[in-house]
Amino acid sequence: MDVDYVEYEDYTPDNESDNNITTELPFGSSQPSLSHVLVAINILISVIGLGGNSLVIWICLWKMKRTVITTWYLSVAVSDFLFCAFLPLEVFYMMTSHWPFGLVLCKVTSSALFLNMYSYVFLLVLISVDRCVMISFPVWSHNHRTVGKALGVVVLVWVLSALLTLPSLIFRQTTVRGSVTQCYTSYMGPSKHKAVVLTRFICGFLIPFLVIVFCSSVLCVKLRRLTIKSTKPYKVMAALILSFFICWVPYHSFVLSESDLKNHSVEVLETGLKVGTTLAAANSFISPVLYVFIGNDFKKILKRSLTSRIEEAMAEDFRTVGLNHSKSKSMEIVKS
Structure with a gap:
């Protein structure tokens, strides 16, 4: 998770001499009042996210009939819950600028946001495609759409998400500066940094966005021709998709701008990434809220x-x- 540090090519720790190493500036290096506000927001995200997603998991597992759509929503809740479970460690780091939890947790915790990002958006794609297939091919869907197959697809989604999250596990490192241990990212060169950023944007945002827009367009056309009793499931799906893109557009925008640092202000990028990452984290507690207020x-x-x-x-x-x-x-x- 890049909530504690903002990535720049022109800064290296004291014990690093290679100018091509991409590391990060401390989260609280400027605008401490903003940092305090974001810390408070992240604490709320963690508390509400853990409670809300635990409730959704409990309802899906024990109170609702196991169906394909509850399988999708259960997987979304698990993804959000895992992220919120690691978020307190990042909040501690944001508050103290010291990482006492070791290298393994540095890598795992920092990867939690991107694992959540990939798994969440891929599950949104599955939900969109599933709804589209149900409306377009109802007979085929009735005969082939099973919970077992849905679970198999969910496993594939998690495997793919884990593979795309590997750069966070590989490049995240710890370094000791006096009595303080820092958890930072070392890409070993700007080319790798740009490759990771572009991969996250293309695979974690652009391609899913195009697929979801296509499926949503098909759904809109089909629903106008059909008479259905309730549009609640489609409203939940639309709200989940909208919340994801609202939460993640600022992050991707500032990260892409960061890869061209010479043409942008460092302070603006640092502030933008702080806010953008916190907004991205907020996506993890929005889902259960939407289920309660929209999902009948x-x-x-x-x-x-x-x-x-x-x-x-x-x-x-x-x-x-x-x-x-x-x-x-x-x-x-x-x-x-």
Whole structure:
């Protein structure tokens, strides 16, 4: 994750002498007030993201019937949850500018954002293609669209996402400067830096964007010709896609600008990447919010489950004082 450092070719640590090494400037090197605000936002992202995505995972696994679409959304929630689980380490680093967690966690934690980016956008592509196929070829879809095949495709998505995240694992390093350990990126040359940036933009944004736009266009045309009872699933899909691009466009824009550092202000790029990376991180807690406010099934199941939990807890409390009638009624609600 590049939230703690901004990449530049003209800065090297004290123990590095090669001018071709691409490393990074400290996150808090300028505008400390902005850094404090972004730290607070990242803390909220971590807390809300862990809680919200845990809730979505619980509902998908235990409260909803296993279908292809719940498989997609479960995978999205797992992707977001994994990122939010590592985010507290980055928040600590942002606050202290010291990395005490070792080289392995430096590599793994820094890769979490990009693993989330790739897996999330590829899953959005799957959801878009799946909806498009369902509308365009309903008979074929009914005969061949199974949960088992969906799980197989999800595994392939995660493998591909992990492979594309390898540069973060390879180039992320730690260095000791006095009593402070830093976790930074060393691309060993500007050409590798540009190659990684372009790969992330093309594979993690441009190509998925074109596929999703095509599928969305087909869906719009088909839906105008069909009479369907509810458009809620398509609204959820559209909201997920829109939130992803709003969250990631600033990051990719500033990273591409950063590869041409001579024509841009260092301070502007540093500030832009700070804000852009935090906005990209925010994408990890938006999904469960969208499910609750737009997804009617999620909303009903969540409300019913919480009500049942409260009723059950009250029944247990009433039983201790001999109110067996209330307990029986509550248990009937739970079983229903």
